[in-house]
Amino acid sequence: MSMGAHIRAVTEKANKALNNISRLLPKVNGPSESTRRILCSVVTSILLYGASIWEQVVEKKVYKRILSSVQRRVAIRVSEAYRTTSNKALMVIARIPPINLLVKCRARIEKDGPDAKSEAQNAVMLCWQEEWDIDDGTAEWSKKLIPNIRPWFERRHGEVDFFLTQILTGHGCFEAYFKRFNLAETEECLYCINVDTVEHTLFFCPRWNMQRNIAEQILGHISPDNLVEKMLESPTNWDHVCKMAKQILSAKRIERPNLIQAR
Numbered sequence: 001m002s003m004g005a006h007i008r009a010v011t012e013k014a015n016k017a018l019n020n021i022s023r024l025l026p027k028v029n030g031p032s033e034s035t036r037r038i039l040c041s042v043v044t045s046i047l048l049y050g051a052s053i054w055e056q057v058v059e060k061k062v063y064k065r066i067l068s069s070v071q072r073r074v075a076i077r078v079s080e081a082y083r084t085t086s087n088k089a090l091m092v093i094a095r096i097p098p099i100n101l102l103v104k105c106r107a108r109i110e111k112d113g114p115d116a117k118s119e120a121q122n123a124v125m126l127c128w129q130e131e132w133d134i135d136d137g138t139a140e141w142s143k144k145l146i147p148n149i150r151p152w153f154e155r156r157h158g159e160v161d162f163f164l165t166q167i168l169t170g171h172g173c174f175e176a177y178f179k180r181f182n183l184a185e186t187e188e189c190l191y192c193i194n195v196d197t198v199e200h201t202l203f204f205c206p207r208w209n210m211q212r213n214i215a216e217q218i219l220g221h222i223s224p225d226n227l228v229e230k231m232l233e234s235p236t237n238w239d240h241v242c243k244m245a246k247q248i249l250s251a252k253r254i255e256r257p258n259l260i261q262a263r
């Protein structure tokens with residue numbers, strides 16, 4: 001079997017497994033991130049089967065794209081992200097290292113033995129961070145919140161969900177987002193005169209002062225520069241940010257249709 005045929009076969013198998021397991025998981029208000037991550041480990045182990053043989057071809061654009069499209073599907077399920085989110089942001093938020101890096105890591109361990117494991121894994125983190133740092137105009141907001149992948153990736157507490165992921169991506173119930181994808185006529189906030197971005201909603205909009213103040217009583221002053229740092233400090237901090245995100249974004253979602261109509 002040629003390399004290309006092999007990669008296609010592996011991808012097809014991974015997609016099938018993903019469909020089968022996905023069917024078992026409810027779509028909304030369903031399983032926790034840790035349960036959703038089952039998808040990730042199943043798919044990754046299928047994708048990495050025989051990795052050492054096709055290590056050389058994984059950097060080829062066409063194969064990389066086929067393989068990362070499966071990873072993308074998994075990342076969307078794990079993070080509960082909107083489908084407009086960039087691959088780059090998805091992978092970091094869902095904590096799934098890009099497949100080309102995983103393939104190299106696996107190949108190196110198979111070649112050099114288990115002693116090479118920690119060094120190979122370390123190399124994954126370094127390369128991933130390098131890719132993350134490239135200024136290509138994508139994932140800018142996520143990069144601002146999560147400048148360093150490693151502490152985010154290695155954290156022992158904290159799950160992402162539909163609401164928190166909207167905060168982390170900026171893709172969600174924000175007028176600027178709706179406008180960008182032609183789902184709204186203007187970017188203007190429904191509650192004040194400013195442009196409604198994720199940053200505006202979470203950190204500035206007066207409509208959410210109460211929710212913000214409650215969170216800040218625990219967290220201290222929050223800003224885009226320290227939000228994730230504070231979340232990583234303790235499970236309590238993480239939960240308060242999650243709670244604030246859920247309260248604000250679910251209220252927005254409920255209030256939005258009436259406010260749009262009243263405009």
Ligand SMILES: [Zn+2]
Nearest residue numbers: 189191192205
């Ligand atoms: Zn506002």
